[in-house]
């Protein structure tokens with residue numbers, strides 16, 4: 001009975017939400033007990049902090065600290081208990097988002113992020129992270145058709161270029177954990193890759 005910790009990453013509009021419900025359903029079809037969650041958020045306190053993070057104007061330092069405050073509560077109340085009980089946890093965004101947005105996007109120093117990461121989650125890292133990689137202009141066009149932009153989504157394309165590069169650096173540094181998915185491919189093609197990877201994850 002060993003749970004797995006799986007995260008979905010990528011810039012706004014890259015395709016995470018399009019696949020995550022389907023992915024969780026595929027796991028359940030295999031009889032796997034899954035907790036689906038998201039960041040920032042996933043616990044009562046963290047969802048309250050999410051509202052502030054997505055709506056209120058704030059500096060980079062406050063943003064970085066609130067992200068980790070939310071993550072700390074989410075880990076303690078949701079993620080760690082689920083994994084300890086043998087459940088799988090599938091999370092829409094996690095600390096790679098912090099490296100990409102607050103680090104590469106906003107310029108928060110890497111050593112501060114690394115310190116907070118090790119304080120808040122110790123040695124815990126996702127077993128698998130899917131990076132939905134897509135050009136910022138295309139992602140912006142896709143998400144514009146879905147809803148009004150939040151504070152992050154209102155950033156310009158230079159910001160999202162930095163975030164995208166940050167994500168790609170993360171993936172390159174840890175190829176065993178990441179699966180990079182080309183967000184330009186059809187939904188059905190991406191699902192074939194995800195399905196194969198689920199089989200791999202179940203067999204390791």
Ligand SMILES: Nc1ncnc2c1ncn2[C@@H]1O[C@H](COP(=O)(O)OP(=O)(O)OP(=O)(O)O)[C@@H](O)[C@H]1O
Pocket residue numbers: 010011012013014015016017018019132142143145146183184185186187190
């Ligand atoms: N492979 C694809 N081909 C064409 N359109 C897609 C594809 N993947 C997602 N879309 C569309 O792009 C839009 C944004 O996708 P989605 O909401 O999944 O992004 P997201 O990564 O969850 O973004 P956010 O971080 O803002 O929540 C949706 O309208 C979705 O239908």
Ligand SMILES: [Mg+2]
Pocket residue numbers: 016017018
């Ligand atoms: Mg989404």
